[in-house]
Amino acid sequence: MTLPSKVRQVVLAARPAGKVAASDFRLETVDAPALGEGEIMTRTLWLSVDPYMRLSLGEGGQALGSLMNGGTVSEVVASSNPAFKVGDIVEGRTGWRDYAVSNGQGMTRVDPSLGPITTALGVLGMPGLTAHTGMVPVGKVKAEDTVVVSSAGGAVGSIAGQIGKAVGARVVGIAGGAKKCAEVEALGFDACVDYQAADFAAKLKAACPNGVDLYFDNVGAAVSQVVFQQLNLEARVSVCGFIGWSDLSDAAPGPNQLPALYKTIVMKRLRITGFTGANKAADAMQQLAGWVKDGKIAHPERVYEGLDQAPQAFADMLGGRAGTGKVVIRVGPA
Amino acid sequence: MTLPSKVRQVVLAARPAGKVAASDFRLETVDAPALGEGEIMTRTLWLSVDPYMRLSLGEGGQALGSLMNGGTVSEVVASSNPAFKVGDIVEGRTGWRDYAVSNGQGMTRVDPSLGPITTALGVLGMPGLTAHTGMVPVGKVKAEDTVVVSSAGGAVGSIAGQIGKAVGARVVGIAGGAKKCAEVEALGFDACVDYQAADFAAKLKAACPNGVDLYFDNVGAAVSQVVFQQLNLEARVSVCGFIGWSDLSDAAPGPNQLPALYKTIVMKRLRITGFTGANKAADAMQQLAGWVKDGKIAHPERVYEGLDQAPQAFADMLGGRAGTGKVVIRVGPA
Numbered sequence: 001m002t003l004p005s006k007v008r009q010v011v012l013a014a015r016p017a018g019k020v021a022a023s024d025f026r027l028e029t030v031d032a033p034a035l036g037e038g039e040i041m042t043r044t045l046w047l048s049v050d051p052y053m054r055l056s057l058g059e060g061g062q063a064l065g066s067l068m069n070g071g072t073v074s075e076v077v078a079s080s081n082p083a084f085k086v087g088d089i090v091e092g093r094t095g096w097r098d099y100a101v102s103n104g105q106g107m108t109r110v111d112p113s114l115g116p117i118t119t120a121l122g123v124l125g126m127p128g129l130t131a132h133t134g135m136v137p138v139g140k141v142k143a144e145d146t147v148v149v150s151s152a153g154g155a156v157g158s159i160a161g162q163i164g165k166a167v168g169a170r171v172v173g174i175a176g177g178a179k180k181c182a183e184v185e186a187l188g189f190d191a192c193v194d195y196q197a198a199d200f201a202a203k204l205k206a207a208c209p210n211g212v213d214l215y216f217d218n219v220g221a222a223v224s225q226v227v228f229q230q231l232n233l234e235a236r237v238s239v240c241g242f243i244g245w246s247d248l249s250d251a252a253p254g255p256n257q258l259p260a261l262y263k264t265i266v267m268k269r270l271r272i273t274g275f276t277g278a279n280k281a282a283d284a285m286q287q288l289a290g291w292v293k294d295g296k297i298a299h300p301e302r303v304y305e306g307l308d309q310a311p312q313a314f315a316d317m318l319g320g321r322a323g324t325g326k327v328v329i330r331v332g333p334a
Numbered sequence: 335m336t337l338p339s340k341v342r343q344v345v346l347a348a349r350p351a352g353k354v355a356a357s358d359f360r361l362e363t364v365d366a367p368a369l370g371e372g373e374i375m376t377r378t379l380w381l382s383v384d385p386y387m388r389l390s391l392g393e394g395g396q397a398l399g400s401l402m403n404g405g406t407v408s409e410v411v412a413s414s415n416p417a418f419k420v421g422d423i424v425e426g427r428t429g430w431r432d433y434a435v436s437n438g439q440g441m442t443r444v445d446p447s448l449g450p451i452t453t454a455l456g457v458l459g460m461p462g463l464t465a466h467t468g469m470v471p472v473g474k475v476k477a478e479d480t481v482v483v484s485s486a487g488g489a490v491g492s493i494a495g496q497i498g499k500a501v502g503a504r505v506v507g508i509a510g511g512a513k514k515c516a517e518v519e520a521l522g523f524d525a526c527v528d529y530q531a532a533d534f535a536a537k538l539k540a541a542c543p544n545g546v547d548l549y550f551d552n553v554g555a556a557v558s559q560v561v562f563q564q565l566n567l568e569a570r571v572s573v574c575g576f577i578g579w580s581d582l583s584d585a586a587p588g589p590n591q592l593p594a595l596y597k598t599i600v601m602k603r604l605r606i607t608g609f610t611g612a613n614k615a616a617d618a619m620q621q622l623a624g625w626v627k628d629g630k631i632a633h634p635e636r637v638y639e640g641l642d643q644a645p646q647a648f649a650d651m652l653g654g655r656a657g658t659g660k661v662v663i664r665v666g667p668a
Binding site for chain 2: 266
C-alpha cells in the first residue's frame with residue numbers, strides 16, 4: 001500500500017475537571033513520521049479504552065497536547081524490522097492514532113485463529129488476564145466461595161465474574177442501573193445489585209446470604225465500603241482499581257474512613273492484595289482461552305466507529321454509559 | 335490453704351475519654367464465690383495488660399462496673415475438676431482479680447521448666463505467638479527483607495523484630511522517644527526511629543535505604559501512613575493492631591485518607607493481611623522457645639507490684655510510658 005503522508009491522532013486538550021468529557025480531547029492531523037531502520041509502521045485497526053487510562057490525566061500526569069496512550073490491534077503496513085512482516089496483526093500500545101511508527105518493542109503478534117482479533121484487547125488481552133490474575137493466582141477463587149465483583153459490567157469485571165462461575169462459585173455482581181444489572185445477570189452471574197438503588201446495602205446483603213469470601217474490586221470508594229461490611233472472616237480482597245476515587249484528589253475532604261477500614265482488616269483478618277497489570281503466564285492465557293472456547297465465558301463488545309469517537313467512547317466507558325463488556329473503537333477498515 | 339472469703343477485683347468505672355487513665359477503674363472487694371462441682375479456684379499470681387484490652391472499653395463494649403478482662407498466670411488452690419490439681423500453675427483469662435472460680439475451660443497448664451512463668455503471658459504466650467504469626471506464617475519474613483516494626487518497644491513488637499533478626503533480615507523499629515529507641519536497639523534491632531521526632535519520615539527513609547519489604551503493624555494511624563510511603567513494590571503488611579486509632583471514634587473527622595491508601599495498595603501491589611489472636615500451633619511455640627533458649631530473643635519485663643497497680647500499668651502501657659517489653663502485674667506472692 002501507499003504509506004500515508006498524514007496521521008490523525010487524539011491528544012489531551014484539557015485536564016478533566018472531575019468527570020471525563022469528550023471535550024477534554026482534540027483530534028488533530030500531523031505529518032506521518034518516516035520509517036527508520038529496524039522500525040515498523042502499523043495501521044490501527046482497533047483501539048481499546050480502559051479505566052487505567054484515567055490515571056494519567058491529572059496534574060503531574062501526561063502533558064497537555066500529548067498523544068493519548070492506549071492499547072491497539074494493528075496491521076503492519078511497512079517493516080524494516082525482520083521480526084515483523086507486512087500483513088502481521090499485532091497488539092501493542094500505539095495510542096489514539098490511525099498510523100504509528102515504532103521499533104516493535106512490546107508488540108505481540110495476534111493469532112486470528114483464536115477468535116476475533118478484538119479479543120486481544122479484551123478477554124484474551126489485558127482485561128481478561130487482569131480478571132484472571134485477580135481471581136485465580138491472587139484471589140484463589142474456589143467453588144465454595146461467594147464472590148462479589150464490582151464494576152461487573154466492565155471489561156474486567158464481566159470476565160472476573162464469569163471466571164468465578166466457571167470454577168463453581170456463587171458470584172454476585174455490582175453495577176449501575178437496572179438495565180446493566182440485567183445484562184450482567186444474562187452473563188450467568190447469580191445476581192447483580194444496582195449500587196445506584198437506595199437499598200443497595202440491603203440488596204447486597206440479601207444476595208450474599210453466606211457473606212462474602214472474595215471481593216474482586218475494580219472501584220473502591222463508597223461501593224467498596226458497603227461490600228466490606230459483608231466480608232466474612234478471613235475474606236480475600238483483590239484490588240485492581242480505584243476508579244471510583246479517580247475523580248477525587250488525594251485525601252479529599254470528608255470523614256476519615258481509614259481507621260474504620262484498618263479496624264476491619266484486623267478484626268475480620270482480611271487479606272487484601274493489590275495488583276496492576278496482568279499475569280501474562282501462558283497457563284493463564286490457556287485457561288482463559290479454554291473457557292472461552294467451551295462457551296463458559298462470553299465477551300460482549302460495544303463498538304464505536306471511527307477514531308474521532310474515541311473521546312466519547314472513553315467518557316462513556318468511565319461514566320458507565322457504554323453498556324456491558326469491552327469497549328473498542330474501530331479505527332481501520334477491518 | 336484456707337480459701338478466701340473475699341475477692342479483690344478491678345472494674346471499669348468510667349469509659350475513657352480519649353486516653354485511658356487509672357481513674358477510669360475502681361478496685362472493689364466482693365464475696366468470694368463458692369466452688370461448684372467440676373470447678374477450680376485459682377489464685378492470681380501474675381496479670382497481663384495488653385493493648386487489645388483497650389478495644390472493649392468504648393460505647394457498646396463491656397458494661398460499666400464489670401470486671402476487667404485479662405490474661406493471668408495463676409495457681410490452682412482448690413479443685414473439684416479432675417483435670418486440675420491443687421498446686422498446678424495455669425494460664426487463662428481470669429481477669430483483674432486476686433482469686434477466681436471457673437470450670438477450667440480455656441486454661442492451659444504452664445510448664446515452669448520452660449522459663450519464668452511470666453513468659454506464658456509474654457514471649458511464650460499470646461504476645462509472642464502473635465509476633466510469630468505476623469512475621470512467619472503471615473509475613474513470610476526472609477533474610478533478604480527489610481522489615482519495619484511499629485510499636486517496637488511493646489510486648490509484641492519487641493518479639494516481632496527479634497524474630498526478623500533471628501531469620502537474618504534487616505529490622506528497623508519505630509518507637510516513641512529516644513530512650514525507648516535506644517532500648518529497642520539494645521535488643522538487636524538494626525535501628526529504631528523515634529516517631530515523635532520532627533524528622534521522623536526522613537529518618538525512617540534513611541534507615542531503610544532499600545525500602546521496606548515487610549511491615550509488621552501494631553499501630554495504624556499516622557505512623558503507618560509514613561511507613562506506607564517507604565513500602566516497596568509487592569511489599570507485605572501484617573496488621574495486628576490499630577491502637578493508634580483506638581482513642582478515636584470510627585470515621586473521625588479529618589481528610590479522608592482512604593483513597594490514598596487504596597491507590598497505594600494497587601499501585602504498589604501490596605499484600606495486606608489482618609490477623610487477630612495468635613497461631614497456637616505447636617511448631618510456632620517450638621520455634622519461639624528455641625530462639626529464646628538460644629538467646630536470640632530477649633524478653634524484658636516491666637513489673638508493677640500489686641493488683642491495685644493494674645490500672646496504672648495499663649494506662650502506662652497504652653501511653654508508651656511503661657518501658658520496653660512486656661508489662662505484668664505481680665498479684666500473688668509468687
